[in-house]
Amino acid sequence: MPKFIAKQYFKFGFILVFTALIVNACSAPEGNMDDGKRWYMMHNCQACHGNQGDDGKGPVIYPLNMGYRHFKSIVRNANSPIMPKFPEEKISNQDVADIYTWLKMKSSTP
Missing domain, CATH: 1.10.760.10 (Cytochrome c-like domain)
Structure with a gap:
């Protein structure tokens, strides 16, 4: 896998995890x-x-x-x-x- 594609996957994964954490932190507990x-x-x-x-x-x-x-x-x-x-x-x-x-x-x- 070329380095460029690996970096893109890493960035996408980081953004996805970060977004999930933010959404979870902002929502009210049940x-x-x-x-x-x-x-x-x-x-x-x-x-x-x-x-x-x-x-x-x-x-x-x-x-x-x-x-x-x-x-x-x-x-x-x-x-x-x-x-x-x-x-x-x-x-x-x-x-x-x-x-x-x-x-x-x-x-x-x-």
């Missing part, structure tokens, strides 16, 4: 809607956002109009004097994904 409702209550989100996320003293988060990465960033790094930050030690990535799924699925149901 969440469970039922668990999301439970975690929402257990982590006391309703204290500020209301039982359904649409009332309370905090911002309205239902209907949810943001992507998973933005939602997770807000949960982890809340830049607010009122909302606490929730590091992974307090709320797991799976719990965040479950809550996100619950809010998102609620938002997409008529």
Whole structure:
């Protein structure tokens, strides 16, 4: 196999693997809607956002109009004097994904 063709295959393979890694990193983990409702209550989100996320003293988060990465960033790094930050030690990535799924699925149901 000539060097030129080998280099092209290598470049193509590298780009393919890199693209797959980026797509995987950007997608939301699979969440469970039922668990999301439970975690929402257990982590006391309703204290500020209301039982359904649409009332309370905090911002309205239902209907949810943001992507998973933005939602997770807000949960982890809340830049607010009122909302606490929730590091992974307090709320797991799976719990965040479950809550996100619950809010998102609620938002997409008529």
